[in-house]
Amino acid sequence: MVIAAVNPNDVLEDASEGGAPRTGARIDIRHVSHGFALRGETLPVLDDVTLTVQPGEFVALLGPSGCGKSTLLRLVAGLEPPGKGSVEADGHVIGAPDPSRVLVFQDPTLFPWRTVRENVALGPQAQGARRGKGAVEVEARIDAALERVGLTEFAHAWPHQLSGGMAQRVALARGLVNDPALLALDEPFGKLDSLTRMRMQGELVALWQRARFSVLFVTHDVEEALVMATRVVVFSGRPARIISEVRNEAPYPRHRDDIALVELRKGVLAQLGIEV
């Protein structure tokens, strides 16, 4: 495990507003349907999706490519409003992006002219300046985020000097520095080689276990979903409808060849129309 052991409370209590530790967000998606205008017609993408994420839950959204998973994540992130239905965080309608809800993409998109630390510093420095927070506090949060993802030694490295996994750790640190109540990840390990991918899955679970944020994790990889999540929500092809939900009580750390996971995998694949 690359991530250094730190007490998340040291960071969270300082980072959240009012000094109180932040807990994971509760997300309520109610009867959401959504579509896109395409050549004068509407392309239906989400069909009456209702889903609640409990505070601190790790929910994987699993479904075929192009079914509408990223679109759902964008609505939860507040990047656009749903065509029909509602999306709420802790009882408040999500109307715009907010630093408490962090979205991490497949491509880490780091600024090549900024060091690792400077990339992580971008958000908090802007917010700190806006809210009149002390520079010392902001610097401490940046250091803590880098430590949490095991990148302290690479703080002054440039993006072109990083491996794919390290770059994605920077993207995670950039999110964690906001002390998120929700971490929404859109196929974050999709471009990594399989060994790095497995390592990153373990690291993300460890981060989630130490902090208390809720997780929405989009993937089309059944094993990835089952190895990480406490609940797997399975979507149909586009327009995405929820076809089933699988609770996964297996203890961590999980191994993909655990007998319980192998059985769950068969069931989920069958729901996706693949018999093994």
Ligand code: ADP
């Ligand atoms: P997934 O994440 O499950 O792979 P997406 O949510 O990215 O699927 O996309 C679902 C469908 O919506 C795809 O057919 C995609 O082409 C379409 N789509 C996504 N965003 C837009 C957009 N801004 N305008 C038009 N069509 C879009």
